[in-house]
Amino acid sequence: MTVDVLLAAAGALALLAAAWSDWFRRLPISEPLLALAIGIVLGPAVLGAVDVPALLEDHAWLHTAARLLLAISVMSVALRYPFHTARGRTRPVLLLLAVVMPVMAVVTAGLAAWTLGVGLGVAALIGAALTPTDPVLASTVTTGEPAEQDLPGRDRQVLSLESGANDGLALALVLIALALAGPLTMGDALLETLWDVVGALLLGAFLGWLGGQALKAGADHGATDPGPELVFTIVLAFAVLGVGGLIHVDGIFAVFVCGLAFNAVSTGREREADVRIDEAVNRFVVLPLFLAFGAILPWSEWRSLGWAGLLFAVAVLFLRRPPIVYLLRRPLRLARPDAVHLGWFGPIGISALFYLTLEAERLSIDPVVLVAGSLVVAVSTLVHGLTATPGRVLYRKVAGPKGEAVDATRERTGSSSGGDG
Structure with a gap:
């Protein structure tokens, strides 16, 4: 009964979002936020229409759902732009991963302690x-007309x-945190990190x-039907995730690398077909998870x-x-x-739920x-x-028009230079 109610509510919201897609994208409220709000209303805090296990009692299902959704989402990201465009963004992305991400972990840990x-x-x-x-919440800022x-x-x-x-690479930070918390030695954490990352690179690329x-x-021999071709990368993402789990490498990062490798060797027609279905799934499959999350929010905890909890959330x-x-804008x-816009819109969502529940599965962590x-x-x-x-509109007013309608067309067709200038 609970699952049926959640699916019915998610389906109704997805139908509205699909029917009035452009209008929804211009609302000052995102689809995941609407789903979260509906989940709260349906949950025990308000109507009590759904009865799901409390977050602290059973979170295995949440971990599995987040893992599958992240696989779809990072595959969607890897296919979103032509490969040469993605390659042209290597420098800023590496800087964000190698410098900003570890500093964010340290700052957040310091805020938690304080x-x-x-x-x-x-x-x-x-x-x-x-x-x-989070790639799911970030897509509300980066995609759409x-x-x-x-x-x-x-x-x-x-x-x-x-x-x-960074959804996959954050596993390295989690392993180091597990070493600091006790169940792993630092040497074991570093060795596991090395295998996770290198193994994921090799598996995903191959x-x-x-x-x-x-x-x-x-396609060359006329053996691929259009229907199966459209869902090929979703099936591929799940296959990589499964193989990654079997050989104990970072499955989420392996899926992202797989998407980039697939993007590099496939034709433009294949990439455009795949990115359409991946973006659609990424947009609508997330709704049931946010509905369920809204229903299990630990209000009493x-x-x-x-006030310390609210102060922590705002400070983060x-x-x-x-x-x-x-500070790193230059x-x-x-x-x-x-720099202000890119700094502000680094949302925390499904990926955080994935790692929080992963930590809970790896050891008996403090409920806090x-x-x-x-x-x-x-x-x-x-x-x-x-x-x-509002942030998007404010940016346009401050920075001025950029001719992005033309730029967006180039992204989709693959005719942009993809340079870093």
């Missing part, structure tokens, strides 16, 4: 889980690619190349945190990312408006990790969902 009064191990676990920029018209292609590309890559070659061969949104990106080659982490995810969904449209 506001919540937790120890080093717990603070490290919270900081690592809340570090990655309004975003393409108002925001520079370079900014959207960098944010998209960062959110796709299966992405193999998938691209197989689809091209089928949040209240037990008191304002101090975890914006100051760091702004190496990132960002003008001030771009899940409680404080889920509070930050909910606040980020609310705040970034409400500020995405």
